[in-house]
Amino acid sequence: MTHELGFTEGDLRRLAGARSFQRGLGYLTAVSPLEIGDGTVAATVDGTDAYEVELSEGEDGLTGGCDCPYGQEGNFCKHCVAVGLTVLGQAESVPRQRAAAMSRARQLDTWLESRTRDELLSLVREHLAGDRDLRRRMELRAATAGDDLGAVRERILSLLDTGPFARYGYIEYADSHAYGQQAAEAVTALRTLTGSGRAADAVEVAREAMRSLGRTYGEIDDSDGVIGEVAAGLAQAHLDACLAARPDPERTADWLVEHLLGDLNDATDIDLADYQEVLGEPGLTRARELVVSAWRSNPKGWAEKYLMERLLKAEGSVDALVAVHAADLSPTGATHLVIARELEQAGRAAESLEWAERGLREVDPGHGPDSDLVDFVCERYSRAGRPADVVAVRRDVLLNRRSLAAYQDLRTAARAAGGWGDTERAAALDVLRADGPPHGRHGHGDGYGHRGAALVDALMDDGDHDAAWQAAADGYADQRQWRALADRLRHRRPADALAVYLRHIEPLRARTGDSTYEQLTALLLSARACHRTLGTEGEFAAYLAALRVDQKRKRKLMSMLEAHGL
Known part of the structure; x- marks a missing residue:
């Protein structure tokens, strides 16, 4: 079959x-x-x-x-x-x-x-009366075939009306697909206008359609991108109509720049570069005048800056593009990196590296440096055979950003340079130790993710667990790290690990929920392993029996304990 x-x-x-x-x-x-x-x-x-x-x-x-x-x-x-x-x-x-x-x-x-003509008409009218969607499609076809532009405009804009679908002033996910199917008919109608020799009309109506959708796009749950596709379709229908109708290039430039600088382009995402053929030299000149004027008036405006960048990239004006970026430098060094990449792409490697290095020097310590900028500089130093400079950069980053990642990057760089000895490692650990013990000596570290915790992470990452335990005892560890240390050292230091497990069990007694029960079960299994190593299984049995009595009302917990033989 x-x-x-x-x-x-x-x-x-x-x-x-x-x-x-x-x-x-x-x-x-x-x-x-x-x-x-x-x-x-x-x-x-x-x-x-x-x-x-x-x-x-x-x-x-x-x-x-x-x-x-x-x-x-x-x-x-x-x-x-x-x-x-x-x-x-x-x-x-x-x-x-x-x-x-x-x-x-x-x-x-x-x-x-x-059937006769009258019989067929009667049949069609019968179905139109009972099928609203079919009637709407037929009305639109009739309008686009006629000479009444007002009727076509009204019909297309009605297809983009969110009112019937926005039950609470907002189109929810469940209704977005139905709205998208209806709105897509507007795209078809615009293409039909252009295809029937009415491209000039299609240009004007498409602009109104994009404005209409742009005003309501933020009120639609477009998780699946259905409405975004409609918006892209409207933009493409407008471009196709312009290519066919060849409207006045300077007026087209006026509309384009106004649209691109406004907040209604978020939906359609039109790109000025796509209109080069439509604009020609006169339109491009007019567009450049408008864009430059807008940028000079507001050099830090996102839309103005982005549009200026797009214009200059299309023209290949690298120095002018650098000047645009340099007018609004990010405190993280991210803008310096953008400039460096533009220069490198233009074959100006030396200037590229200079801008990247400048970014590292000028970064605001409270915000940066941007990790991609650091990687960019270090990669160029490595290519140039400058491993000591890579170490210097990674060392500076660790001073500013005391984290496990920064420590690992420095360690990798120092090893590549042949310099990860006791002196370099000790200096790096001293940097992580510099904040002092957050919880005081012998603190238990009840919090999570405090700054000083990077010291314990670094020592564990080095495999120096005894030193990590001492740092934890000095107050540098949070709960996560105490638990990780106990898991790694319980075979060698069962009594110390057991104390950690028991300390973590106590606050869970007063809590409920599957996650809590899972944590409690895992901690009890670890505690049992410690008692077995210590040869004190009887002590654990007594502890577990008392805990079960205390927690007996928590049926889910009791089931979990039974399932794990506890």
């Missing part, structure tokens, strides 16, 4: 992937009766909603479409799998059903061809 269908269960598994295929098995009973046509199969699958599925067989093999969120992203979803498996399960009857479908289609064609 597979030769009739053109696909197998293996094809379904390959198209969907193992996970979706497995999930599709659970939807076999949710598939409605199949509608089998010539090369297609349609069905409804009841899931979170009732989803429409259509499988098609063509020269490239089997394809599937579903209006569920995952399917609308172009994936062969679990609902497609369920329909495909249902088809395979009815393989013997498929040829007969397909032949019957073809016979019905021929019969319908014959019947339609035998």
